[in-house]
Amino acid sequence: EKNVIDIRASNLQDLMEQAHGMEVDMDGNMRTLNLDNVDFNRIEKDWRTQFLTVITDPSVAYILMLIGIYGLILEFYNPGMGVPGVVGGISLLLGLYALQMLPISFVGLGLMLLGIALMVVEAFAPSFGIFGLGGAAAFVVGSIMLMDTDVPGYQIAMPLIAAVAVSTFVIMVFVLRMALQSRKAVVVSGAEGMVGSSAIATEDFTEEGHVRAWGEMWKATTDSPVQKGDRLRITSINGLKLTVTPEDQS
Structure with a gap:
């Protein structure tokens, strides 16, 4: 027609x-x-042509770039793991090579990089979701705008973008929840963390003596007679001296 x-x-x-x-x-x-x-x-395709055909698919290039970015973030967050850094570096280079052969929008790519940067900031300096959710939104919008063409076959599959958006949102919610829990958590290290924990009397004493707590010897005071081997409860700390009471009275 x-x-x-x-x-x-x-x-x-x-x-x-x-x-x-x-x-x-x-x-x-x-x-x-x-x-x-x-x-x-x-004329059959050689292995190089077949390989390039696979990685230059917009969705495959997008996945490679995601693997690369998240692999490097994981390696930076946990230095010495090795595998995430190696896999991430190779995947990122392959993804960028594939993208430079495709008609991409640099505005979309810039939004994706901005979104990733904001999510990294959220991971290292929690802002109660402001950076994380903003970064996730920028990343999703950039993903939609990444391909600068209307030619069929050159668009990233929308189900893939939706899956990335949902998974990113879930990760951000998890990070935010962990940050809130860490702020509410009771201190379990240092002197404050010893209050409420157990100690063992290393000698008989009525007012002042020595106890073993957290693998160390401490001076301790008590209002009740204590015998060697009694389990005691630490009620307070004053400098380098503990205040204890028998566990059956605490």
């Missing part, structure tokens, strides 16, 4: 038979195609 198709053929041989004798315009000169008894020479 739109005059963009000259022949509809079921196979290559059918195409040659229908095209035989057609007249075509070649640089202003009309030529007649002679396709009788044509020999076919099929």
Whole structure:
């Protein structure tokens, strides 16, 4: 209907038979195609071409870039793991190589990088979700805008972007929840963390003596008589001296 198709053929041989004798315009000169008894020479793709065909798929390039970025973030967050850094570096380079062969929007790419930067800031300096959720939103919008073309087949699959958006949101909620729990958690280290824990009397004493707490010897005071081996409860700390009471009285 739109005059963009000259022949509809079921196979290559059918195409040659229908095209035989057609007249075509070649640089202003009309030529007649002679396709009788044509020999076919099929050229197969080599491994390099097949590999490039796979990684230059927009969705595959997008996934490679995500693996690379999150792998490097994990390596920076836990130095010495090795595997995330190596896999992330290789994946990121492959993803960037594939993207430079595709019609991408640098605005979309910039939004994605901004979103990743904000999420990294949220991981290292929690802001109760402001940076994290803002980064997730920028990343999703950038993903939608990444391909700067309307040609079919050059768009990132929307289900993939939706899956990344949901997983990123879940991760941000988890990080935010962990940050809130850490602020509410009771101190379990240092002198404050010893209050309420147990100690063992290393000698008999009535007012002041020595106890073992947290693997160390401490001076301790008490209002009740204590015998060697009694389990005691630490009620307070004053400098380098503990105040204890027998556990059966605490």
